Amino acid sequence: MPPLSGSLLRQRPFLLLVLARAVSVLGNGFARVALAFAVLGLPGTGPGALSLVLACQALPQLVFVLFGGVLADRMSRARLMVLADVAGAAAYTALAVLVLAGRAPLSALCALAVAAGTATALFAPAMEGIVVQVVPRERLQQANGTLRMATNTSLVLGLALSGVTVALVGAGWALALNAASFLVSALLTAALGTKGPPARGTSGWADLREGWREFAGRQWLWVVVAQFTVVVAALNAYLGVLGPLTAEEHAGGARAWSLLVAAQAVGTVAGAGAAARLRVRRPLLVAVLATFPYALPLVLLSMGAPLWTSACAMFACGVTGDVFAVLWSTTLQQRVPEAALSRVSSYDLFGSLAFAPLGLLLAGPVAGAVGTRAALAGCAAAMVLACAAALLSPQVRRLTAPPAAPAPVPQPPPVPTQQDASTEQDTSAQRHPG
Known part of the structure; x- marks a missing residue:
């Protein structure tokens, strides 16, 4: 385990991660x-086709994430992450080829979306568990904040350039860049060198049941996961379908939507930096309170507010969203045994994603029936109600952060005794005979 002094980025495994x-x-x-504008640009497609493709990407994340959690607790997490990255690279390479060739049947897009979603299901639980293998537990919050600052900064760049790239050279090349990024990530992860756990004498089903006991035995854990079952479904409907549709209908298309999602990404950079240094006595209470602003951008877009106000709301949503994410990940890593961490994380992901495919599937048809703005208002109301319900849990309100590890007390050098002096003289004589 790396020492506690100095920057975490000086530690090679964490830097590679x-x-x-x-x-x-x-x-x-x-x-x-x-991906959104590649589907919308196909002849004869519309909101329903976009919902279908995105649901095909989200559904395997729900179906296979528990399997991914069991695998990540039974084998090297780094190796599993590499395999998932390679699978993701293959899926996005095929998507790019189809889009660039101008021959992208909806059935093929759906099949490749399933492959990409499966890779994510295998990757995510391993990623949650590998942090505790390369960082001391005393610095987990700092590590989670640093990781999110780096990834969110990258997301800002990607989102800021994506609209321009799609507009200038097309969606196919943007998908090809994503495929290349998966391969680079696989090479860097392969160099981590983390070891897998000892061989287990239990079956995968027994491991899954053990993970469920760890998950269900913590009220604070399943309550927040239940909250995010609703929140993630609404956010997926917004980010995947309703947001791009609103931008297409009222705000100018891909560039306007890129501005909004980039504003959120900039907010996440600020939020991660603040969360890395944040010290609160009740981290879950603060985390859940930080989820209420998620609904603000949806409310403003549903009201037809100016684009700049929606961009400011997306920025605020990014800040508070990352405060939640850092505090939540740190609480999980500190309070769940490392041997079961990936399985518990997989139940977290499974519950959070439970309604995500449904939200994507319904978003397009509902928007067609009642209008995108009414659909946005409904999603915002659902999120506010779910966040308020989570605060009813006593454990969510009262769970306190573990005490900080005391700083080591420097010990004075031992006073040499007469026996020590004699021993030193004997040793000196042996070193310099005669």
Whole structure:
């Protein structure tokens, strides 16, 4: 374990992890915008087709994430992350080729979206668990904040350039850049050198049940996950379908939407930096309170507010969202045993993503039936109600941060005794005979 003094970025394993995530997220910044407009640009497609493709990407994350958690607690987490990166690179390479060739049938896009979502399901639980293998527990909050600052800065660059790239050279090249970023991430992760756990004598099903007991035995954990079942569904509907549709209908298309998501990404950089240094007595209470601003951009867009006000709201949402993310990850890593951390994280992801495909599937048809602005208002109301409900849990309100590790007390040098002096004389005589 690296020493506590000095910057975490001086520790080679943590630096490699930061670089791998930064490169991968840079590519994802391109893909987030490119995939939406690649589908919308196909002949004869519309909101329903976009909902279908994005749901095909989200559904495997829900189906396979528990399997990913079991694997990550049974094998080298770094190796699993490399395999997932390679699979993601293959999926996005194929997507780029289809879009660049101008022959991208909807069925093929859906199949490749399933492959990309499966790779994410395998990657995410391993990523949550690997942090505790390269960072001392006393510095987990700083490490989580540093990781999110790096990845969010990369996301800002990716999102800021994605709209221009899509407009100038097309969505296919933006998807190709994402595929290349996966390969670079795989190479950097492979160099981490972390070891896997000892071989288990239990079955995968037994491991899954053990992970469930760890998850269900903590009220604060499943309450916040239940909150995010609703929040993530609404956010996915907004970020994946309703936001791009609103930009297309009322704000000028891909460039306007890129501005909004880039404003949120800039906010996440500021939020991660603040969260890395934030010291609060009740981290979960602060984290849940920080989720209420998620609804603000949706409210403003539903009201037809000027674009700059929505951009400011997205910035504020980014700041508070990363405060939540850093405090939540740190609480998980500090209070869940390392041997079960990836499985518990997989239940966290499973619960949070439970309604995400449904939100994506319904967003397009609902927007077509009642209008995008009414659909946005409904998503905002659902998020506010879910966040308020989480505060009803006593553990969420009262869980306190673990005490900080005391600084080591310097010990005075031992006073030599007569026996020590005799021993030193004997040793000196042996070193210099005669």
